[in-house]
Amino acid sequence: MDWYSTVFELIDMRSFSNLWYWIALAVVWSSTSHWVLGVPYDMIQRAARHGGEAEIDLEDMVRINCNRMLYIAGVSGLWLLGIGAAVLTSLAMLAFWYWVEFAQAVFLLAFPMTLVALLSLNSARIIHDRQLGGTDLRKRLNRHRISTQVVGMVAIFVTALFGMYQNLAVGPF
Numbered sequence: 513m514d515w516y517s518t519v520f521e522l523i524d525m526r527s528f529s530n531l532w533y534w535i536a537l538a539v540v541w542s543s544t545s546h547w548v549l550g551v552p553y554d555m556i557q558r559a560a561r562h563g564g565e566a567e568i569d570l571e572d573m574v575r576i577n578c579n580r581m582l583y584i585a586g587v588s589g590l591w592l593l594g595i596g597a598a599v600l601t602s603l604a605m606l607a608f609w610y611w612v613e614f615a616q617a618v619f620l621l622a623f624p625m626t627l628v629a630l631l632s633l634n635s636a637r638i639i640h641d642r643q644l645g646g647t648d649l650r651k652r653l654n655r656h657r658i659s660t661q662v663v664g665m666v667a668i669f670v671t672a673l674f675g676m677y678q679n680l681a682v683g684p685f
Contacts, residue, residue: 526682527617528675537671540621541664548657549632549639550577556653571645574653578636585633596626613678620674624667628660 527533546553551573559570585592600623606615635656638644644652 527614528678533617534675537621537668540625541668544625544628545657545661545664548653548660549574549581549635551653553657556650560650567646571649574639574649578640581633581636582640600626613682616674616678620667620671624663627663631656631659631663 548556551570555566555570555573559566600619603615603619603622606612607619608616635652639649639652642648
């Protein structure tokens with residue numbers, strides 16, 4: 513038996529008809545919504561309920577993660593922007609010019625996550641510049657979480673529409 517046929521039999525390369533793709537999509541957006549700037553959402557809720565040590569822990573974690581993101585953006589931001597743009601452009605061309613379904617699936621995951629990364633960088637810059645803490649910090653983190661969830665809902669909706677279109681237009685192998 514041929515190695516390629518074994519792999520393609522095991523892993524359906526028709527992404528939108530594959531259950532694992534939809535599970536991966538759900539896991540990606542669930543975890544992206546849960547981790548707000550690298551801080552778990554339950555930590556934000558605990559800081560709001562209990563204050564004190566939980567509030568200090570939240571502020572420290574946010575400060576560390578924001579400083580890390582801003583440092584990476586400052587040191588290699590242009591390289592990351594260029595490489596990211598090249599990868600997304602290549603995926604978009606493969607997906608929508610050459611109509612490669614796997615590239616379509618990856619693009620519909622990667623492009624919205626790029627938007628979330630830009631939102632995260634913007635929130636990190638605002639938190640750092642304004643030296644937010646306490647209630648203002650929690651409000652900013654909640655606002656960032658809601659904007660991430662909006663991007664996620666739109667991305668899942670578009671992916672579901674496009675995936676169902678692909679499944680109906682192409683049909684089974």
